[in-house]
Amino acid sequence: MAIFLIIAKPIIAQEATNSATKTEDIKGILRQIVSQDNPQSDNSDNTGSNQPRLPKAFFGSITKINAGEITLNSQNENRLIRTGEETTYVDSKRRPAKLTSFKEGQTVLAMGVVNTDLSMDCSRIVATDSQSVINTHQIVSGQIVDVSQSQNSTIFVLIPSKNKNNQYQIKIDSKTVLTDAKGKTIASAKNIVSGKKLIAVIKPDSQIAQTFYAVRLIALDTTTISPTPTPKP
Amino acid sequence: MLLSQYYSMIKELILAIIIGAILGLGVTGSYLSYKGKKTTPPSQPLVTEPTLVPTTSVSPQPVSESESNSNPLTIISPTTDTLVSSPNLTVSGTTTPDSQIIIATAANIFTGQSDTNGKFSLPIKLESGLNIIKISSIDPQNNQFDYQLNVTYSTAKIN
Numbered sequence: 025m026a027i028f029l030i031i032a033k034p035i036i037a038q039e040a041t042n043s044a045t046k047t048e049d050i051k052g053i054l055r056q057i058v059s060q061d062n063p064q065s066d067n068s069d070n071t072g073s074n075q076p077r078l079p080k081a082f083f084g085s086i087t088k089i090n091a092g093e094i095t096l097n098s099q100n101e102n103r104l105i106r107t108g109e110e111t112t113y114v115d116s117k118r119r120p121a122k123l124t125s126f127k128e129g130q131t132v133l134a135m136g137v138v139n140t141d142l143s144m145d146c147s148r149i150v151a152t153d154s155q156s157v158i159n160t161h162q163i164v165s166g167q168i169v170d171v172s173q174s175q176n177s178t179i180f181v182l183i184p185s186k187n188k189n190n191q192y193q194i195k196i197d198s199k200t201v202l203t204d205a206k207g208k209t210i211a212s213a214k215n216i217v218s219g220k221k222l223i224a225v226i227k228p229d230s231q232i233a234q235t236f237y238a239v240r241l242i243a244l245d246t247t248t249i250s251p252t253p254t255p256k257p
Numbered sequence: 258m259l260l261s262q263y264y265s266m267i268k269e270l271i272l273a274i275i276i277g278a279i280l281g282l283g284v285t286g287s288y289l290s291y292k293g294k295k296t297t298p299p300s301q302p303l304v305t306e307p308t309l310v311p312t313t314s315v316s317p318q319p320v321s322e323s324e325s326n327s328n329p330l331t332i333i334s335p336t337t338d339t340l341v342s343s344p345n346l347t348v349s350g351t352t353t354p355d356s357q358i359i360i361a362t363a364a365n366i367f368t369g370q371s372d373t374n375g376k377f378s379l380p381i382k383l384e385s386g387l388n389i390i391k392i393s394s395i396d397p398q399n400n401q402f403d404y405q406l407n408v409t410y411s412t413a414k415i416n
Contacts, residue, residue, distance in 0.1 A: 033286045081340040081409030083387050110416055133387055135340055135415055158390040165401045185399045215348035223395055225366050240366045
């Protein structure tokens with residue numbers, strides 16, 4: 025029995041050592057993965073945004089305000105904005121303001137220079153409503169599948185080449201600019217027909233729901249006049 | 258006589274105990290060795306287990322659809338979040354050859370074409386403040402690639 029007891033002890037100790045080693049191995053791998061995935065640990069930045077003292081402007085919503093610094097969520101990234109005595113503040117009505125005038129959740133445009141640690145030394149913070157800067161233009165390339173005419177406008181249906189399950193109802197009027205691929209203005213009558221491929225720069229129509237207004241159209245396969253065949257003698 | 262028989266029995270008993278112990282050790286050792294092999298995780302789980310780590314806690318790089326690997330449309334200048342003091346800006350980049358280039362700001366549309374090497378350079382005009390610039394290239398096969406960047410035009414003094 026004594027022999028069994030003596031032998032059993034090292035076996036238990038060995039299992040514990042194996043378990044501890046295994047845990048350490050997993051921890052080491054986890055540390056490696058976290059350090060690989062953490063962009064902060066990598067000084068290189070292929071966007072070039074970490075170059076020293078670059079004038080930049082970050083638009084985003086304030087997530088935190090402390091004395092001398094603001095944290096801004098800009099394009100899903102938290103930016104540290106350092107403010108100082110020289111920082112000027114402008115409210116949404118373009119009036120001079122103070123840092124205390126700003127609140128968390130408010131959208132602002134912060135202008136300044138970016139340091140190597142990606143923080144910004146801010147010169148100017150302007151309260152900016154996100155709706156006021158939105159670009160409603162959409163660029164869609166596709167094929168016309170249906171055209172309907174009315175007194176003042178033409179409405180056609182475009183199936184985009186990117187997603188053929190989708191379709192756009194697009195209105196054009198006399199203000200819509202239609203050009204060929206080389207930028208030459210062309211007539212719409214021959215080029216807004218079913219089967220034609222074009223690029224449309226559109227924005228939501230303010231008058232008709234689910235309809236877009238075409239600001240610019242570029243016909244990709246313009247109608248060309250075929251040469252008259254010379255009669256053979 | 259009795260004493261010699263007694264010693265002989267003791268010897269046999271000790272021998273039996275030793276043989277039993279050896280056999281017992283052998284069997285126990287084999288069993289533990291087998292169990293150890295069975296329970297020791299192979300190297301594979303060590304690699305797969307960390308995938309359970311919530312890597313989402315690391316804030317992702319702001320990847321627009323423009324920056325996916327399959328997108329040939331690359332903007333060389335300007336970079337996003339650039340601050341300029343002039344309304345006149347040239348957007349340059351590369352894409353597929355002979356493609357239509359469309360640049361849309363909130364107020365204006367600018368068009369051009371890439372050359373046979375896919376390079377393009379287009380002058381545009383900015384509005385005061387933040388400009389969200391949408392750039393698309395459409396190749397002769399009607400494949401569309403998009404890019405978006407923010408450029409701010411301000412004449413305010415930046416230290």
